[in-house]
Amino acid sequence: MSVSDTQGLLAAGGYVADRALATTVHLSLAMQRPLFLEGEPGTGKTEIAKVLSAGLGRPLVRLQCYDGLDLSAAAYEWNAAKQLMAIRMAEGGARPDIYAREFLQERPLLAAISGPPSVLLIDELDRADEPFEAFLLELLADFQLTIPELGTVKAATPPVVIITSNRTREVHDAIRRRCLYQWVDYPDAARERAILALRAPDVPERLSAQVVAFVQKLRAGDYFKLPGVAETIDWANALKALDASELEPTAVDETLGVLLKYQDDIAKLRGAEAARLVDEARSAA
Amino acid sequence: MGLVRVTALAANLLSFARLLRRAGLPLGTAEVMAAAQALSCIDIGERREVQAGLRAVMVHRHEHAEIFDAAFNIFWRDPEASRHAAAMAMLDGFKPEEKQRPGSRRLAEAMARDRPPPPKEMEEPPPLLDMAMSVSERERLQAMDFEAMSAAEIAFARAEIRKLRLPLDARRTRRYRPDPYGPRVDLRATLRRSLRTGGEIVTIARRRRVVRPPPLVAICDISGSMARYAQVLLHFLHAVTNDRDRVAAFLFGTRLTNITRQLKHRDAEAAFEMIAHLVPDWSGGTRIGEALEKFNKEWSRRVLGQGAVVLLITDGLDRDGAAGLAEATERLQHSCRRLIWLNPLLRFSGFQPKSQGIRAMLPHVHEFRPVHNLNSLRELVEALSDPHRRVA
Numbered sequence: 001m002s003v004s005d006t007q008g009l010l011a012a013g014g015y016v017a018d019r020a021l022a023t024t025v026h027l028s029l030a031m032q033r034p035l036f037l038e039g040e041p042g043t044g045k046t047e048i049a050k051v052l053s054a055g056l057g058r059p060l061v062r063l064q065c066y067d068g069l070d071l072s073a074a075a076y077e078w079n080a081a082k083q084l085m086a087i088r089m090a091e092g093g094a095r096p097d098i099y100a101r102e103f104l105q106e107r108p109l110l111a112a113i114s115g116p117p118s119v120l121l122i123d124e125l126d127r128a129d130e131p132f133e134a135f136l137l138e139l140l141a142d143f144q145l146t147i148p149e150l151g152t153v154k155a156a157t158p159p160v161v162i163i164t165s166n167r168t169r170e171v172h173d174a175i176r177r178r179c180l181y182q183w184v185d186y187p188d189a190a191r192e193r194a195i196l197a198l199r200a201p202d203v204p205e206r207l208s209a210q211v212v213a214f215v216q217k218l219r220a221g222d223y224f225k226l227p228g229v230a231e232t233i234d235w236a237n238a239l240k241a242l243d244a245s246e247l248e249p250t251a252v253d254e255t256l257g258v259l260l261k262y263q264d265d266i267a268k269l270r271g272a273e274a275a276r277l278v279d280e281a282r283s284a285a
Numbered sequence: 286m287g288l289v290r291v292t293a294l295a296a297n298l299l300s301f302a303r304l305l306r307r308a309g310l311p312l313g314t315a316e317v318m319a320a321a322q323a324l325s326c327i328d329i330g331e332r333r334e335v336q337a338g339l340r341a342v343m344v345h346r347h348e349h350a351e352i353f354d355a356a357f358n359i360f361w362r363d364p365e366a367s368r369h370a371a372a373m374a375m376l377d378g379f380k381p382e383e384k385q386r387p388g389s390r391r392l393a394e395a396m397a398r399d400r401p402p403p404p405k406e407m408e409e410p411p412p413l414l415d416m417a418m419s420v421s422e423r424e425r426l427q428a429m430d431f432e433a434m435s436a437a438e439i440a441f442a443r444a445e446i447r448k449l450r451l452p453l454d455a456r457r458t459r460r461y462r463p464d465p466y467g468p469r470v471d472l473r474a475t476l477r478r479s480l481r482t483g484g485e486i487v488t489i490a491r492r493r494r495v496v497r498p499p500p501l502v503a504i505c506d507i508s509g510s511m512a513r514y515a516q517v518l519l520h521f522l523h524a525v526t527n528d529r530d531r532v533a534a535f536l537f538g539t540r541l542t543n544i545t546r547q548l549k550h551r552d553a554e555a556a557f558e559m560i561a562h563l564v565p566d567w568s569g570g571t572r573i574g575e576a577l578e579k580f581n582k583e584w585s586r587r588v589l590g591q592g593a594v595v596l597l598i599t600d601g602l603d604r605d606g607a608a609g610l611a612e613a614t615e616r617l618q619h620s621c622r623r624l625i626w627l628n629p630l631l632r633f634s635g636f637q638p639k640s641q642g643i644r645a646m647l648p649h650v651h652e653f654r655p656v657h658n659l660n661s662l663r664e665l666v667e668a669l670s671d672p673h674r675r676v677a
Contacts, residue, residue: 002327002328003327003328003331003334019333019334019337020333020336020337020340021337023327023333023334023337023338023341024337024338024340024341026326026327027323027326027327027338027341027342028341030326031319031322031323031326033319033342038347067458067459067591068458068459068460069459070459070460070461072473077473078472078473078476080472080473080475080476083476084476087484095483095484098476098480098484126590127590129458129460129591131460149477166586167347167586167587168586168587168590169587169588169590169591170587173345176345176346177313177315177316177345179345180341180342181340181341181344181345181346182341183347183350222582224581224582224616264612264616
């Protein structure tokens with residue numbers, strides 16, 4: 001398999017990757033190393049995992065991170081109720097082994113290495129706290145989990161591991177060193193048009209070209225939160241739903257909430273500034 | 286296996302790694318070995334592929350990507366580049382500036398020596414530092430304005446500051462730790478313990494939620510009007526940074542500089558030496574609005590997660606006439622759990638928020654406190670550790 005094959009695999013799943021991203025994904029598959037994707041929200045980091053899962057025909061195991069995520073929610077948990085029941089049932093008889101596999105409840109991380117070969121998505125790792133990162137190290141380095149009462153569970157086939165971060169917190173160097181690192185940036189105009197053609201095929205070509213030109217110009221501006229690709233797709237669909245065939249200042253003003261998510265930003269863009277960008281976008285596209 | 290056969294490639298890779306290290310990238314053997322493995326997986330005739338591949342294994346942070354790309358371009362043109370002075374000079378440009386800038390000398394001086402105390406109404410000569418300072422002397426210094434202190438007195442103040450601990454009101458996390466008197470039963474530990482007693486549950490293990498202080502972000506003004514305070518406050522920030530985890534510190538005058546990594550240095554003098562090299566605008570003018578806007582855009586999402594408390598240390602005297610200041614402060618207030626403004630000007634009992642900058646910022650902070658002497662610092666510490674204090 002080559003980089004072009006990987007790029008093709010992603011494209012077949014509806015993901016337009018640039019060469020650098022395709023190379024990193026290819027290396028991650030070839031070297032069996034976890035892939036650490038960092039970038040602004042809405043640049044398609046999570047989507048890569050979904051597309052890889054579909055393209056490789058492997059089930060997607062997803063772990064959404066949050067503050068306070070711990071072992072019992074992320075990896076495994078002993079089924080205490082069942083264990084107590086087993087002790088009760090055996091009262092007087094032979095003592096049951098309450099740490100047998102049947103009492104173990106699998107959570108995403110354990111499921112990813114003990115089940116069939118999978119794609120493991122550890123989403124928004126920056127939302128989890130530092131102790132959880134430390135716990136991931138063994139899994140990322142050796143694709144195994146050590147359960148004190150049971151022993152070490154090792155993956156027969158290493159899962160494809162994708163970690164994403166929106167950089168709301170710096171993820172520790174120890175995690176980074178075990179992964180291949182890729183910064184996922186906003187796409188350039190050509191790639192964004194290609195993405196729109198794939199992800200919003202109903203939108204007229206003229207409109208989608210103008211949408212992309214508008215968003216690209218908007219990203220050069222001074223806003224608190226710039227729109228990601230996800231917002232571009234939503235916005236194109238929104239304009240289509242309003243039966244727009246071209247960018248119009250009024251339609252843009254009415255749908256700004258799809259594109260920008262902070263009131264300060266919307267207030268700054270609405271009106272004259274939006275009209276100016278519409279003009280520029282229409283003459284550029 | 287590829288490594289042994291393609292020795293020329295391996296040698297090139299090693300000298301490329303040397304070049305990257307020279308440019309300041311942290312690069313270990315593991316990265317070089319991974320790079321060799323990566324090269325065997327891709328088409329090494331394809332330049333962009335090689336660049337992207339090597340970057341993926343050798344770079345671990347976005348900030349380093351630019352240095353990597355520059356080094357790669359030099360190396361691709363001429364693998365012997367590491368021997369050429371010109372190429373090296375280009376890469377050295379990425380390293381932190383080594384030579385002393387005027388501003389940095391000022392900072393170094395400000396840190397090391399003392400300037401003549403400003404002529405104040407107090408005419409008595411500054412007392413020599415007496416190691417066994419009398420109680421009344423201590424009391425006098427507690428209430429003395431930092432601005433009026435002599436070098437010896439500042440040294441004493443530093444020693445006192447180093448003793449201050451900043452126990453911010455702890456937040457409950459969603460994590461548990463074993464605690465024999467905890468409110469919750471830990472079934473897993475209880476069952477494991479029961480094995481010791483032949484499967485009979487004799488004792489019940491309990492647990493309790495972990496509490497931990499929230500992250501702290503300090504944004505400190507080092508413009509001319511604040512220079513004297515900033516000197517002492519930097520010591521305070523240094524003490525706090527080394528006392529607890531999750532502290533981020535920024536300095537601003539006309540530009541915003543992140544000094545978190547430098548402040549983590551245990552030795553205060555060494556830390557300030559590094560900061561002196563980093564900060565371009567020591568004792569210059571102030572553009573508070575611009576600095577806060579930059580903080581909001583580039584750093585707030587990265588350091589204000591998990592309920593951070595922000596200490597904004599500035600006198601609010603803005604050179605730009607408070608342009609954009611109100612909006613930036615409001616955005617900052619909305620992005621953190623608590624925004625505390627520390628203002629040395631508040632020491633004057635008849636303080637009136639007359640300056641445009643102060644009027645713009647005041648409605649958008651949770652708390653407004655003086656910070657001009659040891660007593661006010663101590664009060665700050667007490668206020669921060671009071672869990673029942675509500676937003677003002």
